[in-house]
Amino acid sequence: MIDGTQGYGDNAPALAEQYESITFDDVHHGVMHLFPSPPARVLDVGAGSGRDAAALAAIGHTVVAVEPTDALRQEGMRLHGGKPIDWVADHLPDLSQLHLRKDRFDLILLTAVWMHLDGHERRTAMKSLAGLLGAKGRISMSLRHGPVPQGRRMFDVSADETIELAGLHGLAAVQVAERNDMLGRPDVRWSFVVLEART
Numbered sequence: 230m231i232d233g234t235q236g237y238g239d240n241a242p243a244l245a246e247q248y249e250s251i252t253f254d255d256v257h258h259g260v261m262h263l264f265p266s267p268p269a270r271v272l273d274v275g276a277g278s279g280r281d282a283a284a285l286a287a288i289g290h291t292v293v294a295v296e297p298t299d300a301l302r303q304e305g306m307r308l309h310g311g312k313p314i315d316w317v318a319d320h321l322p323d324l325s326q327l328h329l330r331k332d333r334f335d336l337i338l339l340t341a342v343w344m345h346l347d348g349h350e351r352r353t354a355m356k357s358l359a360g361l362l363g364a365k366g367r368i369s370m371s372l373r374h375g376p377v378p379q380g381r382r383m384f385d386v387s388a389d390e391t392i393e394l395a396g397l398h399g400l401a402a403v404q405v406a407e408r409n410d411m412l413g414r415p416d417v418r419w420s421f422v423v424l425e426a427r428t
């Protein structure tokens with residue numbers, strides 16, 4: 230079991246249906262003006278059902294979707310089989326398969342993923358992600374705040390801590406925002422943090 234993925238493999242079709250019940254625009258509308266114009270190189274880490282990967286591929290981006298939970302990755306490939314998405318079985322914190330490919334990205338998405346990593350993993354992961362960015366590349370991540378669902382592995386992570394860690398790897402925040410839950414859960418809130426490579 231890959232750390233962070235606890236609870237995701239058991240019910241992949243229902244989870245995928247939940248993820249697909251909202252749109253890319255619903256999730257990213259507060260930050261998508263900071264995403265590059267197509268065609269750009271995009272990496273979606275913890276892509277889940279591929280909702281965002283598919284939306285970005287549809288507008289002309291070259292998209293790599295990393296999803297370590299086999300059952301979710303297979304759901305994503307089934308649901309979005311018609312889209313040119315390059316699905317990869319890899320995982321944070323190292324993303325070792327991605328590094329072997331020597332690809333560089335203009336945009337890296339981590340939507341509802343970062344809080345699955347503990348402090349040590351987050352430090353390793355930020356270095357790994359910074360190494361995958363092209364010049365002026367951006368990382369957009371959302372952090373979940375609220376009770377931990379049963380069977381999941383999650384940690385308290387703040388936007389401030391994330392920005393401080395990013396700064397150690399030559400990344401600076403270009404936007405920080407908070408919002409309510411897109412699925413309407415009253416006890417869940419989200420921080421969105423967009424980081425840019427300054428070196």
Ligand SMILES: C[S@@+](CC[C@H](N)C(=O)[O-])C[C@H]1O[C@@H](n2cnc3c(N)ncnc32)[C@H](O)[C@@H]1O
Binds near residue numbers: 275
């Ligand atoms: C809440 S889901 C979000 C899925 C998708 N990004 C979305 O917004 O619908 C969290 C995802 O993170 C993935 N994940 C968990 N631990 C991970 C890790 N160590 N590396 C990469 N992905 C991980 C899970 O498999 C799951 O697909």
